[in-house]
Amino acid sequence: MGLIEGRFEKNAATDAVDAILGLGRKYSLWPVAYGLACCAIEMIHTMASRYDLARFGAEVFRPSPRQADVMIVAGTLTHKMAPILRRLYDQMPEPKFVIAMGGCATAGGPFRTYSVVQGVDLIVPVDVYLEGCPPRPENLIKAFMLLQDKVQKMTIAKDPASAGEKGPSPARITAEGEVVQR
């Protein structure tokens, strides 16, 4: 929680601050590198020259959660790894976002077994679910664009509708690239 969030009714001043804050935030989403399995390879080359995530201001993959805004959970989360994911998420500064990349992070994927967490939303709140095994880089970029829209819609004003400051509900991107709002 910052100093000005939730203190004023919606007015022209909060709208202006929202616009500027959103602009700054959405073009500097720094992901924390959280590659767990094969999805990490797609995540890495989404960042590299061919797909060039830098065009969206999100090329700075941080090895430390304290310098990151968005966590891309790329891969299969096991029960042994789950406490570590939660700790890293807790160490990220607010506002923070989570992209569940791929079938495993979304719902356990093909691994309906004792050792795999059946979706990272059991551990951390997820903003964008990304289908695919693994998702194509274009879809990861789409997830980022969706997240940017969401960041731009965040407001500092008192607003019961978006209480919890996270804005709209989670979205899902299918393997074909269609966006489904939950």
Next chain:
Amino acid sequence: MITPRKDVGEFLPPALEAKFPGGVLEVLRSRGELYLRIASASLLDVCLYLRDEERWGFDFLALVSGVDWLGKEPRFEVVYHLRSLRNNLRVGLKVDVPDETVALPSVSGIWKTADWLEREVFDLFGIRFTDHPDLRRIMMPDDWEGHPYRKDYPLEGRG
């Protein structure tokens, strides 16, 4: 002194049977590999002999695997896959374990690598090893209940 590989299948079983009467329960051959079923009482002696005898020199414990023969007696089996890097030889030792109340002697004093390999078998099958320096879980979380590689463990977990 190099022992040709075919000599293992030919000379190792009689040599062991002569050295440890009643120690070798069964000689199994499969696709050029030799497996010996060993009585658990003479496991440590057989392992020491195989490691230290110049002719065999099994200086490398490549793998310890567990097997769950659910519905058969004895239920569990532990297989020690031995390699001799010096003489380029391979042999497998099979030991029967009736149930989890029976512990096998740990071979971690003979091959140090058995420390982690036996922890893995303990973690996933619940087979115990006496005189193991640090017998605790290695794969599953420390607070896990049950042993997931057992055939009667539900694949989707108990949760």
